[in-house]
Amino acid sequence: GNSVTxxxxxxxxxxxxxxxxxxxxxxxGYPSLFWYVQYPGExxxxxxxxxKADDKxxxxxxxxxxxxxxxxxxxxxxxxxxxxxxxxxxxxxxDTGRRALTFGSGTRLQVQP
Amino acid sequence: NAGVTQTPKFRxxxxxxxxxxxxxxxxxxxYMYWYRQDPGMGLRLIHYSVGEGTTxxxxxxDGYNVSRLKKxxxxxxxESAxxxxxxxxxxxxxxGLVKxxxxxxxxxxx
Numbered sequence: 001g002n003s004v005t006x007x008x009x010x011x012x013x014x015x016x017x018x019x020x021x022x023x024x025x026x027x028x029g030y031p032s033l034f035w036y037v038q039y040p041g042e043x044x045x046x047x048x049x050x051x052k053a054d055d056k057x058x059x060x061x062x063x064x065x066x067x068x069x070x071x072x073x074x075x076x077x078x079x080x081x082x083x084x085x086x087x088x089x090x091x092x093x094x095d096t097g098r099r100a101l102t103f104g105s106g107t108r109l110q111v112q113p
Numbered sequence: 114n115a116g117v118t119q120t121p122k123f124r125x126x127x128x129x130x131x132x133x134x135x136x137x138x139x140x141x142x143x144y145m146y147w148y149r150q151d152p153g154m155g156l157r158l159i160h161y162s163v164g165e166g167t168t169x170x171x172x173x174x175d176g177y178n179v180s181r182l183k184k185x186x187x188x189x190x191x192e193s194a195x196x197x198x199x200x201x202x203x204x205x206x207x208x209g210l211v212k213x214x215x216x217x218x219x220x221x222x223x
Binding site: 044 | 153217
């Protein structure tokens with residue numbers, strides 16, 4: 001089956017630092033890939049997505065590129081803010097029948113002023 | 114447009130008690146899902162529905178039942194709660210690939 005692995009947290013950065021959260025996937029085909037963000041006390045929100053190889057998803061200064069060769073979808077941001085503090089989940093959809101997300105374990109990001 | 118709402122927000126149960134969690138969406142989505150979130154494990158799929166009157170098992174269905182009698186509602190039932198079901202439960206709905214999540218229900222079973 002398919003699975004998603006992402007780096008363990010917490011990740012603690014100073015404001016304006018560069019962020020990378022690693023995510024790799026295993027799949028029998030070419031899944032669609034997503035990053036979701038969960039702010040404290042809230043549900044998950046879609047941050048960005050990519051549906052085919054070499055696609056780049058971007059939103060709110062975050063970017064991730066679908067790399068088929070390395071089966072990766074790493075999340076990056078050039079300059080983080082305190083308001084980016086949250087838990088970030090990498091996820092995939094392979095089964096287009098049920099369209100259910102398979103999640104990584106989540107990475108907590110803490111940005112200090 | 115409220116999106117996806119969940120009732121209740123918090124609940125404490127004793128072992129063996131039963132309860133129903135309600136998920137409602139006003140976006141006319143066909144697909145709905147129940148996930149549980151446990152520390153260090155991400156979200157895991159309990160049950161899902163691809164349309165009114167249909168339900169199917171996900172990865173961790175044991176101890177749960179669901180019903181989708183109306184398109185806008187997806188109910189998750191615990192017939193006999195166990196401490197292992199202490200978790201945060203999220204409902205989601207979708208039309209295409211993008212999921213819209215509710216705010217979650219925090220359930221504690223003592």
